[in-house]
Amino acid sequence: MSKRNVFAGLLLLAGLVVTGRTVLAHHAFGAEFDANAPIRLQGKIVRLEWVNPHTWIHIETVKDGQPEVWMVEGGTPNTLLRRGITKETVAIGTEVIVDGYQTKDHSLKRANGRDITFTDGRKLFMGSSGTGAPRDGKDPTEGGGAPPPPKKPGGF
């Protein structure tokens, strides 16, 4: 599954450079995140900052037996709000997988959410086939409550 950034792809698709600058977003991701510090995180959501210019998802991971809280950068919440998705849509405690790059300031536990998914690989805010809302284990009608187990690579 492609995890390449969506910005570059959309630029190519539409054939645009609107402002004439090399940067066309709230900020240059390359200025904030370290290409030499790739990271894969897996843990439970402990807090959602549903704010502009970027949503920040706080997840608790475990390293060497000790809990760590990482902040992961997403996009604007306005787009999701218009689709009826709020910060309550995904329950605190939902386990997610994130791959991205750590901030250039390595003293911070922050990274970009290059790809944020549930543990079975589904995108976090894309919903389920049933209700249109992500399965977070809170709805008993979803069958067993827990999200389905991860599938093997290439299973989708």
Add this chain to the structure above:
Amino acid sequence: MRIMSALGLALVASVGVIAQQAPPPTAKPWVMPRTPDGKPELQGVWSNATITPLERPQGITDLVLSEEAAARMERAVIARRDRLNEPSDPNRPAPPQGGDGSTGAAGNVGGYNNFWLDPGERVAVVDGQRRSSLIIDPPNGHVPVLTPEARARQAARAKAFAGRGQYDHPEYRPLAERCLLSFGPTTPLVPNYFYNNNLQIVQTPGHVMILMEMVHDARIVRIGATHVPKHIRPWMGDSIGQWEGDTLVVDTTNFPPQQNFRGSSENLHVIERFRRADATTINYRFTVDDPTTFTAAFTGEIPFRAMNELIYEYACHEGNYALSNILSGARNEEKRLGSKQQ
């Protein structure tokens, strides 16, 4: 509009036999809604999102696309969106050391998932024409080439910001990064092709306000006024307006040096024309002129589509972790480089 419809129905009911000969209410032609002072009603929430790019893509010569070509472009956009939204491999490793090769804003580290984006799905349609580019003049659909002066200015800007000094102070950072203005243009109102391409227009007899959802940019157009003195440079320039028949014409000058559209200078001059086309559309036309930047003026058209929604808050500065991350990242790199030199 709703009141006018009600009045129309009441009239039809009261004239009895004559009403039976009139066309059904659904066939009633659209009537321009007007403000109490008789001006066309531009007020409301509108979207300028479209997949039609500012400049015509390579390989397309005509401004007007066939119905089939437009449908093909729209299908391709939706297919790509669906592909990007497919699940990932849950056993995926961390991305590659040294960067993932992405370019543009995602600069070698990737951006974020596609589901955050809302770039539009439809080709721009103006007066029934499906458009291949927003630019209609020059006829080739491209921004005119830059003047030698503009090229020299761009080179000087690039040189000035080439060193590490660009991270030495928050005010050296771009306006969008500081949450002062949108990363998309505020004048002219060209879409940013990512998200929040929504705007609200509010009218009074003396002023028109254009609020962009993106970084809550509110531009105030003073009707019947003259431009402020040249040394006054508001962030979005100085906009004055007048009505030419049923078209609102807005003239904007006095841009600050930190603002630019396609490399423009402080001499940027933008003329915008807002014309209500039907119940759900404003036809927006813009002309960009800057003789110190472009070898010719250029003109584009964008349909604004009515949204049955409100503008959402975009409190940018309050949650702007990115700016502090960028500056502290530069300090962190300096420390690392310093320790290596020792």
